Amino acid sequence: MAQDNPSPDAAEIGEIEDFIEAEELDALRAERDELRDRFMRALADAENSRKRAERDRREAEQYGSTRLARDLLPVFDNLKRALDAATDETRTQAAALIEGVDLTLRELTNVMTKHGVTPISPVAGDTFDPQLHQAMFEAPVPGTKAGQIIQVMTEGFMLHDRLLRPAQVGVSSTPAN
Template sequence: MSDENATPEPETEIEVDATQAAPEIDPVVALQTENAELKDRLLRTIAEMENLRKRTEREIADTRSYSIAGFARDMLSATDALNRAMTVLPADARESGDAATKSLIDGIEMTEREMQRLLAKHGVKPIEAEGLKFDPHKHQAMFEVPDASKPEGTVVQVVQAGFAIGERVLRPAMVGVAKGGASQAEGDEAVDKSV
């Protein structure tokens, strides 16, 4: 049985009113919205550029300040060698030595002073330690000294001077710290003994 004789049903067309499907947007409101979005994007871009400029200036300043850190560490080794050379000389050799020995000693002292001056010129400064409270960020404790006359945690001896460039530590001061002395004054922070 075939449906050849059947008449096809007419397709029904539904007309959609364009005003109901998509409400018409007021061009003034659309422009105001777009203007607000563009203004917001512009302000955000300006703020990002200002932050980038400040960050770049900070990085340039840090680079200028700390670019010689590696070289300064190496120079500290040479300065330490000169200092050790002076400490191993007996005191009588300085006073009663012949002219050549005195000239050699004077030359070593002048060289050490000049190296210290040049390091200071480029921002490398010694870290104060003796008599101060132990600071694990600037000092390296090598040993403890039983000393009842000093508050516990006070640096009583500097084995090797420490140096900093700007706010960064190039080399911590190697120190001896008082143990078992009078307690810290009230209000002082406790010394971190785990270091």
């Protein structure tokens, strides 16, 4: 009697097993490569997160006091105005009061400097710098060049290397002929 489907012989079975093993081996290699890629990406993400956290920590340490420093600037301005408003007569009549205001202003300045807040103190004749100054007005003033500071209204301040508040100044425009 003849068979329609002859049974595979041992050689054919070996080839089939080798093919299945090769397929499994290829699948395992592909899975390994995918897992290695995912692992390397996870390592890179972890390193980036560490660097970002370190940078954020440094910035928070250095610039975390920005709001407090900005809130203290009007106190500085008012103490300075009080001293500027004192006449010679007031200084002799209320010497202790003036000295107290002066000491308070100096202490505030020392504390601000200790925390990285430094003044920007332009003077008349300096060149206007839009990175550090805010022009409050322009006026043609004889004997000046366009862009020169002619009046300082308030000092500016830096917090480390960042502008906290620009100095408010008046700037000379081109003198009229």
